[in-house]
Amino acid sequence: ALGGDSFRREMDADVAHLERALEAVKSRSTRALANEESYLARIKELERMNRALVTQVAALGGESGGRFSPGISNNDGGGVEATYSFAATEPYGSSSREGSPRRMSRSSSYKTQRDKTNRLSVERIDVDVAGVARSSEKESSPSRDEGASPSASANGSDHGGSGVPGDVPAIATELAATRLDEPDRETSEPSSSRRDAALRLRPRLAFSRVDSDASFDARETSNEFRETLSKSPFQLLLCNDDGCEVREPRDRAIRHRQHGTPHSQFAWVEPPRNALVVKKPNDKNTTTALVRVVDMLVKKNVTPWVEPAVHWETSVGHTWSLDDDPRLDKIIDFIVCLGGDGTILWVSNLFPKAVPPVISFAMGSLGFLTAFEEESIPRAVDDVVRGDFFFTPRSRLAAHVMDKDGIEEKLRYVCLNEVVIDRGASAALVDLDVNIDGSPMTKVLADGVMISTPTGSTAYSLAAGGSMVHPGVSGVLFVPICPHTLSFRPLVLPDTSVLTVRVPESARVEPVASFDGKRQRTLRRGESLVIAGWRYPVPAICKSGETGDWFRAVKDSLLWNVRGAAQKPERVGDARA
Numbered sequence: 001a002l003g004g005d006s007f008r009r010e011m012d013a014d015v016a017h018l019e020r021a022l023e024a025v026k027s028r029s030t031r032a033l034a035n036e037e038s039y040l041a042r043i044k045e046l047e048r049m050n051r052a053l054v055t056q057v058a059a060l061g062g063e064s065g066g067r068f069s070p071g072i073s074n075n076d077g078g079g080v081e082a083t084y085s086f087a088a089t090e091p092y093g094s095s096s097r098e099g100s101p102r103r104m105s106r107s108s109s110y111k112t113q114r115d116k117t118n119r120l121s122v123e124r125i126d127v128d129v130a131g132v133a134r135s136s137e138k139e140s141s142p143s144r145d146e147g148a149s150p151s152a153s154a155n156g157s158d159h160g161g162s163g164v165p166g167d168v169p170a171i172a173t174e175l176a177a178t179r180l181d182e183p184d185r186e187t188s189e190p191s192s193s194r195r196d197a198a199l200r201l202r203p204r205l206a207f208s209r210v211d212s213d214a215s216f217d218a219r220e221t222s223n224e225f226r227e228t229l230s231k232s233p234f235q236l237l238l239c240n241d242d243g244c245e246v247r248e249p250r251d252r253a254i255r256h257r258q259h260g261t262p263h264s265q266f267a268w269v270e271p272p273r274n275a276l277v278v279k280k281p282n283d284k285n286t287t288t289a290l291v292r293v294v295d296m297l298v299k300k301n302v303t304p305w306v307e308p309a310v311h312w313e314t315s316v317g318h319t320w321s322l323d324d325d326p327r328l329d330k331i332i333d334f335i336v337c338l339g340g341d342g343t344i345l346w347v348s349n350l351f352p353k354a355v356p357p358v359i360s361f362a363m364g365s366l367g368f369l370t371a372f373e374e375e376s377i378p379r380a381v382d383d384v385v386r387g388d389f390f391f392t393p394r395s396r397l398a399a400h401v402m403d404k405d406g407i408e409e410k411l412r413y414v415c416l417n418e419v420v421i422d423r424g425a426s427a428a429l430v431d432l433d434v435n436i437d438g439s440p441m442t443k444v445l446a447d448g449v450m451i452s453t454p455t456g457s458t459a460y461s462l463a464a465g466g467s468m469v470h471p472g473v474s475g476v477l478f479v480p481i482c483p484h485t486l487s488f489r490p491l492v493l494p495d496t497s498v499l500t501v502r503v504p505e506s507a508r509v510e511p512v513a514s515f516d517g518k519r520q521r522t523l524r525r526g527e528s529l530v531i532a533g534w535r536y537p538v539p540a541i542c543k544s545g546e547t548g549d550w551f552r553a554v555k556d557s558l559l560w561n562v563r564g565a566a567q568k569p570e571r572v573g574d575a576r577a
Contacts, residue, residue, distance in 0.1 A: 119438025280339030340364015404526030422448025
């Protein structure tokens with residue numbers, strides 16, 4: 001009995017210890033949860049304050065000054081316009097969809113997104129400015145109650161319990177105190193009237209274009225006439241997949257910016273460290289040239305990299321294991337391509353995301369995309385290492401398959417030339433339903449359909465009847481292949497378009513999708529292929545500029561507008577009435 005009592009007492013003591021330990025764990029978990037909730041609340045508070053600052057700065061029209069003021073740009077003459085945005089809220093590379101590479105001054109008051117049908121929608125983010133101001137004041141008050149010095153709060157060294165530098169709540173409070181509909185403190189005249197007055201006082205420049213020259217006549221209009229008649233001010237909301245931009249043209253003129261970048265120059269901030277050398281397989285000439293290029297790079301203190309198969313063949317340069325993911329886009333500074341157009345397509349396949357600058361030497365058969373000759377290798381490589389070159393950003397496409405239930409496959413197909421959906425080995429026509437940006441576009445009854453980039457417009461697309469498109473054009477080609485109706489002609493669509501090609505349940509044939517003529521995927525009935533522009537282009541290094549290289553290629557390689565014989569000159573006296 002005594003032994004049993006002793007055992008029970010020990011058990012009770014152990015239970016008591018366990019209960020105390022459990023209470024301690026619960027207490028710690030509660031504190032950790034409270035700290036996490038407080039942290040998340042502070043993050044949300046910062047986001048609300050940030051939106052409040054953006055809204056107030058846009059309302060003040062640049063009167064606050066400093067880094068929060070809206071940008072003023074003179075866009076191709078004809079007056080000055082304001083673009084309201086807050087750059088700090090848009091980190092580089094952020095996007096609702098990975099697509100177009102262009103960047104604009106984005107506004108954080110709006111967000112864009114695509115639904116399951118790829119329809120683009122715009123949503124305004126409502127901001128409760130007064131509520132933010134009150135909460136900011138409440139969060140920053142403990143620092144003053146604890147006796148913090150005013151200078152500490154002013155320079156941001158005291159975070160004041162909210163985890164926010166002291167100057168940010170102060171700025172938010174000051175901006176929020178100025179209502180959007182209040183007049184300026186220095187004058188009772190509304191801001192719109194002040195802008196009108198500024199426009200009336202500024203001499204009006206009347207611009208007139210002559211061909212491509214931006215010449216203009218500085219003809220001043222009378223102040224009397226401008227005071228009598230004037231246009232009402234307005235705002236423009238311009239949105240795409242990268243976000244929205246709000247513009248307020250000061251001269252009440254709608255204009256658009258140029259999308260092309262014919263002058264794209266590259267310069268190293270630090271000397272390049274690593275270069276990838278890619279060659280045409282099973283070719284003696286490219287193997288010899290590869291050894292030469294590797295020796296040149298070593299002498300220039302650049303580490304040469306080659307593919308595993310090439311390293312096994314030549315035993316030169318550095319390589320990686322086939323079982324590893326080398327993440328080449330994080331290592332390689334530039335690429336030397338020895339071969340033809342197919343070798344450049346292979347380089348695009350090696351870099352599905354960011355592609356380093358590519359210098360290509362014509363050592364293949366056609367050489368439409370290869371701008372440099374083999375003889376220029378030493379000089380051209382030296383220019384690339386020094387950073388003295390221009391490049392053409394050749395756009396690409398990204399495609400993925402979606403099943404009949406709307407579930408997307410994780411695999412993405414990135415193409416430099418084109419996506420082709422055809423009948424494969426079947427003799428019957430393919431039946432496809434095509435949507436653009438969530439809206440019905442057309443039904444395809446043909447041998448197939450092709451979605452091509454401007455780079456691919458001079459490849460399979462050209463043979464199928466598509467137009468040749470300059471690589472600087474921001475577009476996507478939609479080309480039918482041997483359609484059943486003669487009126488089904490090729491189209492050029494904006495590069496912001498999202499095309500959805502669906503195989504109906506009643507289709508006779510299950511078509512085959514091919515990507516740059518390499519990888520293939522059979523599309524089952526009910527499946528869809530979604531194609532859109534890709535954010536990461538292939539920066540192809542130019543020899544004589546974007547336009548010069550392209551026209552050289554279409555003339556020399558495709559014999560564009562080349563006559564078999566020159567027209568005979570007209571002799572004097574042979575002219576007939």
